[in-house]
Amino acid sequence: MKYTEEHEWLRVEDDLVVVGITQHAAEQLGDIVFVELPDEGKTVSKDDEVVVIESVKAASDILAPLDGEIVEVNEALPDNPGLVNDDPLGEAWFFKMKIEDMSALDEFMDEAAYKTFIG
Amino acid sequence: MTELRRTALYDLHVELGAKMVPFAGYDMPVQYALGVMKEHLHCRAQAGLFDVSHMGQVVLRPRSGEGADAARALEALVPVDLLGLKPGRQRYAMFTDAAGGILDDLMVTNRCDDLFLVVNAACKAADLAHLRAHLSDTCEVEEITDRCLLALQGPAAEAVLEALAPGVAAMRFMDAATIDSDYGPLWVSRSGYTGEDGYEVSVPEGQAVAFARALLAHAAVEPIGLGARDSLRLEAGLCLYGHDIDTTTSPVEANLRWAIQKARRSGGDRAGGFPGADRILAELDNGPDRLRVGLRPGTRAPMREGTALFATEDAEAPVGAVTSGAFGPTVGAPVSMGYVPVDLAREGRTLWGEVRGKRLPVEVAALPFAPHGYKR
Structure with a gap:
């Protein structure tokens, strides 16, 4: 598992990168009440705003961690946004991406580095 | 400070x-x-x-x-x-x-x-x-x-x-x-x-x-x-x-x-x-000329304070704005209040709120959204 400074986690699964938000991010956001996902098949660039999530407090974006194509989105989330609070590292993944070069993942933090990052 | x-x-x-x-x-x-x-x-x-x-x-x-x-x-x-x-x-x-x-x-x-x-x-x-x-x-x-x-x-x-x-x-x-x-x-x-x-x-x-x-x-x-x-x-x-x-x-x-x-x-x-x-x-x-009304967004997207309200999906000028908006846990859906001209304030009237550049439907609704429990 890799982590971004935007508090996303990235997991490789069958040649795809699965993206979600960390437990820390879910706790900071509070109860999630709305999730808007991108269209499957969409080509995205690193730092594009691809997902909108709203908590009871405010709206925020999830950015594409890398250039690539969104190949699958988690259809369960729009109807059940609370899943993001209940299981952020598991069932509440947001999307799966196809990327050119898996070695691009190396630039991200590992778990120990992320733990240091969030203090 | x-x-x-x-x-x-x-x-x-x-x-x-x-x-x-x-x-x-x-x-x-x-x-x-x-x-x-x-x-x-x-x-x-x-x-x-x-x-x-x-x-x-x-x-x-x-x-x-x-x-x-x-x-x-x-x-x-x-x-x-x-x-x-x-x-x-x-x-x-x-x-x-x-x-x-x-x-x-x-x-x-x-x-x-x-x-x-x-x-x-x-x-x-x-x-x-x-x-x-x-x-x-x-x-x-x-x-x-x-x-x-x-x-x-x-x-x-x-x-x-x-x-x-x-x-x-x-x-x-x-x-x-x-x-x-x-x-x-x-x-x-x-x-x-x-x-x-x-x-x-x-x-x-x-x-x-x-x-x-x-x-x-x-x-x-x-x-x-x-x-x-x-x-x-x-x-x-x-x-x-x-x-x-x-x-x-x-x-x-x-x-x-x-x-x-x-x-x-x-x-x-x-x-x-x-x-x-x-x-x-x-x-x-x-x-x-205008009235505060209840508003029920037509999608799950909350319409928060400041959301501009329009009479139609493609109208140029807003007719009003949301003054409070959030997800209503008891209602189980987003709820808002805002001001609209009286001729648009009828319950059931569909208006359009602009959220992140998109016009989304919102219906004028009765207040309160959750029934009062007062002991009168």
Whole structure:
């Protein structure tokens, strides 16, 4: 598992990168009440705003961690946004991406580095 | 930046795991360990305890000793019938300005010999100055600084408070009484800001923590932060000053005409005689140009404060804006309030709100969104 400074986690699964938000991010956001996902098949660039999530407090974006194509989105989330609070590292993944070069993942933090990052 | 003030319950909030945020100059709990959603639902299902000690408590004491003289004096600042307010009863009111806008909204209790006022934290300094500037000839205006204000709200509030303050169960909605207790004399009203049955209790500051702990000792009671307080009042259709009402909105536009009794309207015994009466009476007689309405977004996307509202999906100019909006945990969907022209204010009318550049449908809806649980 890799982590971004935007508090996303990235997991490789069958040649795809699965993206979600960390437990820390879910706790900071509070109860999630709305999730808007991108269209499957969409080509995205690193730092594009691809997902909108709203908590009871405010709206925020999830950015594409890398250039690539969104190949699958988690259809369960729009109807059940609370899943993001209940299981952020598991069932509440947001999307799966196809990327050119898996070695691009190396630039991200590992778990120990992320733990240091969030203090 | 000036130092944030703390209520007497500050240490208790921290002990209870509250996340503290600045609010109206105070360091206040926005949520506790449960989180906003569960706190909201708990309050509707059982009972929630709120620290609202940041709000202003004011006693208006008539120099003549005649309670009616305080009521008569205050009527010069609010469009509300206070001479008709019976002893032991409370009423909602608003200070208006010369243009008919709202300076603040408040609760007024007739305590026989004086009036007890509760005003918004952010407005209390201005309200005190306003009261002193206009009423000092007839009344002594005393800010109560040695009492905390707690609210216990929800269906279990009656049973919980009755055990500590015997007699409160017999009160009806908007009754007020002073009740002797182990925590000193409690100034209790059966009212609140959640739409639920419940009480607001002014307790001597030195007893406030012990009183709060005694309430929290009940399994039915959870502490509730400002986050859930906001979603509870929004579902109840209640205005938040500085958002849904302010100096740019009149009481009639704000759909608060129910708070202006017959005696103060055209043809009433004491018609007018408050700041902005010309405009407010004209709006009562002829209708306002716009109205505060309930709004139900047509998708799960919340329409928050500031969301522009349009008459059609492709209209160029907005017709109004959302003044409060959030996810309503009890409703299970987003809910908003906002101002729209009267010809678009009919329930069921579809409007369009612009969210992140997209026009999304939103329907004008009846208020409150969640039924009130008041014991009338």
